[in-house]
Amino acid sequence: MPFSRIIPLHPTEFTARAAAARVDLPLEQSQAWDRYDEAVDGRSPFGRYVWQVDGEDRAFLSLTALTGRGFKYLWAKEGPVWTGAPSAREEEYFHKDLKKILKPNKSFAFVRLHAHHTSSRLHELLQSIPFDRTVILDLTMDSDALMASMKKRGRRDVRKSLRNESLVPQEETGRALEIFDELYELLKETGDRDGFGIAPKSSYTTMLSSLGPEHARLFTVRQENSVLCWGIVTVNGPLATYYYAASNAAGRKEGAPDLLVWFMTETLRESGVRTFDLMGIDSERAPQLAGVRGFKTKFSEEITEVPGAWDLPLNRLWYASLTAALKGKRMAVQKLKELRQPKDHADSEKA
Numbered sequence: 001m002p003f004s005r006i007i008p009l010h011p012t013e014f015t016a017r018a019a020a021a022r023v024d025l026p027l028e029q030s031q032a033w034d035r036y037d038e039a040v041d042g043r044s045p046f047g048r049y050v051w052q053v054d055g056e057d058r059a060f061l062s063l064t065a066l067t068g069r070g071f072k073y074l075w076a077k078e079g080p081v082w083t084g085a086p087s088a089r090e091e092e093y094f095h096k097d098l099k100k101i102l103k104p105n106k107s108f109a110f111v112r113l114h115a116h117h118t119s120s121r122l123h124e125l126l127q128s129i130p131f132d133r134t135v136i137l138d139l140t141m142d143s144d145a146l147m148a149s150m151k152k153r154g155r156r157d158v159r160k161s162l163r164n165e166s167l168v169p170q171e172e173t174g175r176a177l178e179i180f181d182e183l184y185e186l187l188k189e190t191g192d193r194d195g196f197g198i199a200p201k202s203s204y205t206t207m208l209s210s211l212g213p214e215h216a217r218l219f220t221v222r223q224e225n226s227v228l229c230w231g232i233v234t235v236n237g238p239l240a241t242y243y244y245a246a247s248n249a250a251g252r253k254e255g256a257p258d259l260l261v262w263f264m265t266e267t268l269r270e271s272g273v274r275t276f277d278l279m280g281i282d283s284e285r286a287p288q289l290a291g292v293r294g295f296k297t298k299f300s301e302e303i304t305e306v307p308g309a310w311d312l313p314l315n316r317l318w319y320a321s322l323t324a325a326l327k328g329k330r331m332a333v334q335k336l337k338e339l340r341q342p343k344d345h346a347d348s349e350k351a
Helices: 011-020 032-039 088-102 143-149 152-163 173-194 201-211 249-254 256-270 287-297 316-350
Strands: 004-009 043-053 056-067 072-075 110-115 136-138 167-171 216-223 226-236 239-247 275-277 308-313
Touching (some): 004 011, 004 088, 032 201, 136 143, 152 256, 173 201, 173 226, 173 239, 216 256, 239 256, 256 275
Parallel strands (some): 072 110
Antiparallel strands (some): 226 239
C-alpha cells in the first residue's frame, strides 16, 4: 500500500512546487485569490496543502474559510489541482487524508471541493448549482483556425456582428469602477429576463478592485456610447474564465454578445492566454444551466467534462442537521408559493 499524507505549505512554497510539477493553478487556487477572500466579509484564506504519495507531490489544494447562515465551511474552488487525472481509488485516499487533517478543527461542518469520481463520502451541494460540463476555447489556435472550429451558426453570428460597424468592442478594465453603475443596470435586466438572482453591486466591484487588472478584466460592446453588453474575465497566466456577463435586449438583437466573446478571444490571446473557459453549461446535475448552452456551444464543436463540486462532511451529524434544515426551509417556501397561487389567480380574474 502506498504511503500518502497531506502537508501544509507556505503560499510561496505552494506556488513554487506547483510550478515545479508543471501545474497551471486556476486563479481561485492561486495567491492572487487571497486578496479577494480578504476583501469580502465572511471569507478568509484558510491554508494551502500538497498531497503526497510515496514522497511525490500528487495534488495541490488551497482552501477558503466561509461563513454561511449559522455554520462555517471550507471551499477549495477549482481544487484540488492534480498533477495528472486521479483514479477513483486515489481520490478516496485523498479525501480520507484531507478529513484526517481538517477534522480536529471543530469550526467547520464540511469542505467543498471538486472531484473526478463520485463517492459515498461525497454529497450534493447544500446550496449553489454545480456544473460538470463546460465549453473551453483553445486560444493556441490563431483567429482563422478558431473561427473554423466553431459551429456553423457560431461563425455566421460572429461574422455578422463583425460587419456591424455601429458596434464598438473594447476593454474598459482601467475605468471599470467608474462605469459600473451603468453596467449593473444591464445585469439587473439580465437577471430579470433569465430568471436568476444577482449579487449586490459591491460583489463585482470588489472582485475587480481586489484582483486588479492583471487578474480581473472588463470588456464591453457599445453602440453610440451606450453599453449593450459586458463581461468580466478572470485571468491567471495561461488560463482565463468568463466569470460574469450581462446584456440588454437591444444588444442581443444586434449580436453584441457574439462580438464580445470574439473580441475577448482576440485580446486574451495577445496577452498570452491559452485557454478560455466559458464557465458551465447544463448537465444531469445542473439542468438549470440549459438556457446558456445554445449560446456557449456555438463557439465550439466540443463540450468538455470537468470535475464537479461536492460537499465532503467533516462532521456527519452536523452536516445531516444542515441538510434537514435546508430541506425543511425549501418545503416551507414551496408551500407558501402554493398557498399564494389561488389568491394570485383570483386577483387576475377580477382584473
